[in-house]
Amino acid sequence: MSIPLVPELLRSHLEKLAAADARIDGRGRFEPRETTLETGILGNAEGSARVQMGNTIVLAGVKFQLMTPYPDRPTQGGLMCSAEVRPVAGRGWEAGPPSAESIELGRVVDRGIR
Incomplete structure (x- = not known):
């Protein structure tokens, strides 16, 4: 049933x-729900923001790292995207290594940037 x-x-x-x-x-x-935006809230990131829409909170941080370019692209850098969803985000999220959903979210963000 x-x-x-x-x-x-x-x-x-x-x-x-x-x-x-x-x-x-x-x-x-x-x-719409009441929405607030705060920037520069994480001291260990080059850029960060906290958005709250009703009771939903999203925290985003951006980190940069200088790297040596690949030999076949000496004038270009690299870009890596990842996403992390905390267990408190919902019933389906658990602590531990990244879930398939978190990995896919990182890929979607990466595709959107590129």
């Missing part, structure tokens, strides 16, 4: 809210 995605009691409540252009948390249909 499958469990419905939205229990029947909640479903009727959500339908009433949608008809009234409202949300569960009291915001209007098109009203």
Whole structure:
């Protein structure tokens, strides 16, 4: 037996809210969550930012390291991207080595930059 995605009691409540252009948390249909942005918050990174949107917090840091260019590209540098998702981010995230999802997130960020 499958469990419905939205229990029947909640479903009727959500339908009433949608008809009234409202949300569960009291915001209007098109009203965004309160958003804050802080920069330069990590002392050990060349650049950093903290974004909070409602109860969701994202922390990003950028680190640079000088390297010797590869012999076949003496005038070019290298770029590496990685992502780390902390266990407190959600039920599906665990401590330990990077998960497949974290690795894929790093790849997506890398592709977006290149």
